[in-house]
Amino acid sequence: MDRTVEPRVLALGWLARRPLCQAELRKRLAARGVDRDSVERTVADLVAERLLDDEALALDYIVLRSGRLRLGKQRLVRDLERRGVDRDVALRAYGRAIEDGDVDPDELLREAVASRLRRERKLTPAAQRRVYNALLRAGFSAEGLYAELKRQSAALESAEHQDDDESP
Incomplete structure (x- = not known):
């Protein structure tokens, strides 16, 4: 050949x-x-010939992995960089996914926190740390994660207290 x-x-x-x-x-x-x-x-x-397109690959990867695996921006970009995609290309693709409405970072964070909190038996400080650390590893920003975890934890505690007040 x-x-x-x-x-x-x-x-x-x-x-x-x-x-x-x-x-x-x-x-x-x-x-x-x-x-x-x-x-x-x-x-x-x-x-x-457009048969090899790092930006299209990055966009598809971000849309698929963010929704299915609930991964945050930092993890998605890091994973693409490990594969060999340029950081700027990965960041551009992430921005485009948001612009196109394929990724909603705020909703993704809310869902990820809610999902992790449901797995915990009790809402102890240790459970909150586990959730925080797991989602930090999943690529969510520390600031956004802290605020959302605090918000949802307060809502859960409030609901627990209401349940306690209503029981005979």
């Missing part, structure tokens, strides 16, 4: 199975022993 065709065939096969960013494709081609010039040419051709 002609060496100029082989990297393209490999790349198209991989892209047919799973979306890849430019860095991932470069790494896979290099691991197969494709010379650097051929790797760069293949990546450039696929980008020009």
Whole structure:
């Protein structure tokens, strides 16, 4: 097989199975022993043909992972950076997801806090710390997380006190 065709065939096969960013494709081609010039040419051709698009990949990743896994901005951007997507591209994609209405960070935070609080048997300070730390690792900002956790905890405590007052 002609060496100029082989990297393209490999790349198209991989892209047919799973979306890849430019860095991932470069790494896979290099691991197969494709010379650097051929790797760069293949990546450039696929980008020009819009078959390889880091921003589209980042946008899809953000929309899917934020909703399904309830991940915050910091975690999503960090995960994309680990995959090899440029930080600016990831941040731009996050902003676009918000603009398009695909991601609502405030609603996402509310849902994530509520979901984590439901898992706790009692609303103790230790439980609140567990929820806070878990959602901090999930990529939510410390300030927003603290405020939302405080708001929902107060609402839950108020509801518990009402239940206690109504019991005979």
